[in-house]
Amino acid sequence: MNPASLIPLAEPVPIHWAWFDVLLIVTLTAHLIFMNALVGSAVIGLTRTLRGRGTVIREVGKKLPPLLALTINMGVAPLLFLQVNYGHFDYVSSVLMGGWWLAVIAALMFSYYGFYIYKFRYDRMGDSMRTALFATSILGLLYVGWMFSNNMTIMLRPEIWSRYFTAGGAFLNWSDPVIYPRFLHFMVGAVAVGGLFVALLGGFRANQDMIDTGMIWFTRGTLVNLAVGIWFLISLPQDILLAFMGRNIPATATLVASLVAAAFMLAAGFRKEPKKAAIWAVITVFIMVCTRHWLRTLFLAPWYSMESTPITGRYGSFFLFLGFLVVGLAAVAYMISLYFKSRQGRA
Incomplete structure (x- = not known):
């Protein structure tokens, strides 16, 4: 079966497609910042509790319900802009995942209510119940992240879409070597930014222990994520890897710029300057989203080019x-x- 025959025709867009790409990059940056603060701070709080230090989880737990609400709301816009320009790929990948994708809604609701119960019934629950509720709520978020990684990689690989017919229905992208470092790159990055959020919260509370704890997680998480990023890079198909190694100047430039921004971010982290580190973190996330955009463009290049999208001019x-x-x-x-x-x- 020719994979190209499975790709729906692109719908016309009212204005130049570049507007939607810019809006996608900007709104996705905002979404990822909130998502990182949410997941990372929750993981740090749980880890500290398991080590017998429960102060951080109590302070963080108060912020998680509004953080999750903001993460969900901030995620609507980039998903819509993605569907405007790349809907004929994203819709197909969502359908191919079937129930796995629909279960994202249930997982989000479970985590949302779990964090709310933790916040408002903290004093009524025992330590083991609180920890179990918090941990399962985090698992719900990790499920959502894993499903998004599957969706965003399946949409880039039309050559695997025919598995739907041999797998007997919905499937996940387990065999893709890129998906594992891609998922870890987001999650380890979330832990790093979550540490920065804890440090900023500690600064607001005048709590030096939270500042120190947060900055340690931030710097160490960033260093680990650099290693995961290298794994992510070398797992890419050779032609795309070479594009980031100099064959595609814009893609290479964004990758280099993200590394430079990460270096400044780390320097601020080692100096324990949360506010400066936060500024560089926002810049780094923005540039990394630009790099991710180029990755999507390079993956889809054999199948589709935005330049071919019809524009109505309305x-x-x-x-x-x-x-x-x-x-x-x-x-x-x-x-x-x-x-x-x-x-x-x-x-």
Whole structure:
């Protein structure tokens, strides 16, 4: 079977496709920052508790429900922009995963309510019950991350789509050598950024122990993630690996820029400067998302090029989107200002 025959035709887009790629990169950066803070800080809190040091998990546990809500909301936009430009790949991979993909919703709801119960019924539960609830909620998040890794790799490999017919239905991408370092690269990176979140929270609480703990996790996690990143890079198909090694200048430039930003981020981490490290972390995540964009482009190059996407030139919907975006950001800024005013009043 010719894999190209399984790829649906690309739908026309109203404006130039580059707008959607830029919006995808920006919104995905925001989503990943919240996701990293959520997963990483939860893992750190659980690990500290298992070692008999439960202070961090109590402080972190208070922040996890709103963090998860923000992570989910921030994830909607990049998923929609992905479907605008690459929906004829992403929709297919979602269907091929079937129930595995649909179960993501149940896993998110389980983790969401688990963290809420942990926060509001902390004093009513015993230590073992609290730890078990926290651990299973983290497992739900890890399931979601693993399913996203499967979806995002299956969409890049139309040559494996025909497995659906031989596997008897839904399947996961277990045989892909790229998926394991890819998943670990996200999760280890989450632990590193989670450590930075713990350190920033410690600074806000004037808790030096949390600052020290967070920065240790941040620096060590980043160093480990550099090694995982090398594994990720060498696991790529040879033509894509060579593209990042100089054959494709933009792809190589983003990879080099991400390494330079990571070096500055690590330097701030070793100096135990959480705020400077946070700035560099945002820059590093943004550049890494750009690198990930080039990876997707290179994987899809044999099958599809965005330059071939038909453009209708109808900018009305885009201007409507910009209008709602401005109004929405203003409303959010107003709500945040009210929140801080209420905190000052209670103080």
